[in-house]
Amino acid sequence: MRAKDAIGRYGEDVAVRRLGEDGLTILERNWRCRDGEIDIVGVDGRTLVFCEVKTRSSHLYGAPAEAITKAKAARLRRLALQWLAARREAGGEEFWTELRFDVVSVTRSQRGAAVVEHLRGAL
Numbered sequence: 001m002r003a004k005d006a007i008g009r010y011g012e013d014v015a016v017r018r019l020g021e022d023g024l025t026i027l028e029r030n031w032r033c034r035d036g037e038i039d040i041v042g043v044d045g046r047t048l049v050f051c052e053v054k055t056r057s058s059h060l061y062g063a064p065a066e067a068i069t070k071a072k073a074a075r076l077r078r079l080a081l082q083w084l085a086a087r088r089e090a091g092g093e094e095f096w097t098e099l100r101f102d103v104v105s106v107t108r109s110q111r112g113a114a115v116v117e118h119l120r121g122a123l
Contacts, residue, residue: 007055007056007057007108008053008055010055010106010108010114011053011054011055011064011104011106011108011114012029012030012039012040012053012055014055014106014114014116015039015040015051015053015104015106015116015118016029016040018104018116018118019040019042019051019104019118022044022118023044023045024042024043024044024049025042025043025044026040026041026042027041027042027043028040028041028083029041031079031083033079033082033083033086035075035078035079035082036075036079037079038050038051038052038076038079038080038083039051039052039053040053040104041083043096044100046096046097046098047096047097047098047099047100048096048098048099048100049099049100049101049102050076050079050080050083050099050100050101050102051101051102051103051104052068052072052076052101052102052103052104052123053103053104053106054067054068054103054104054105054106055106055107055108056106056107056108057107057108058107059107063105063107064105064106064107065103065105065117065119065122068103068122068123073101073123076101076123077101077123080099080101100120100121101121101122101123102118102119102120102121102122102123103118103119103122103123104116104117104118104119105117105119
């Protein structure tokens with residue numbers, strides 16, 4: 001596994017723990033289709049939440065969340081629609097009153113716990 005992939009996997013594991021602590025129920029991780037990947041899909045009450053996770057080892061090139069461009073946010077919205085369509089095709093009858101797009105920013109620490117920021121409705 002490449003170092004970049006390992007850091008990303010670490011960040012997603014940390015994000016899942018944090019989201020669980022924040023009360024989200026995780027439905028899926030790393031959902032893929034031909035157009036891309038959604039890091040985490042969860043439910044917060046009656047709200048369906050699509051999460052983008054960004055992980056960095058330092059802030060040398062900015063905070064992790066700063067890496068999300070307008071194009072990346074737009075792609076996540078398109079992927080969310082594809083996820084919903086795939087869920088319905090598979091027979092899912094769930095109903096959510098709202099959709100939300102969150103960012104989980106993870107900065108690895110050389111010592112101690114990672115710094116995690118859960119930005120609700122960030123996209």
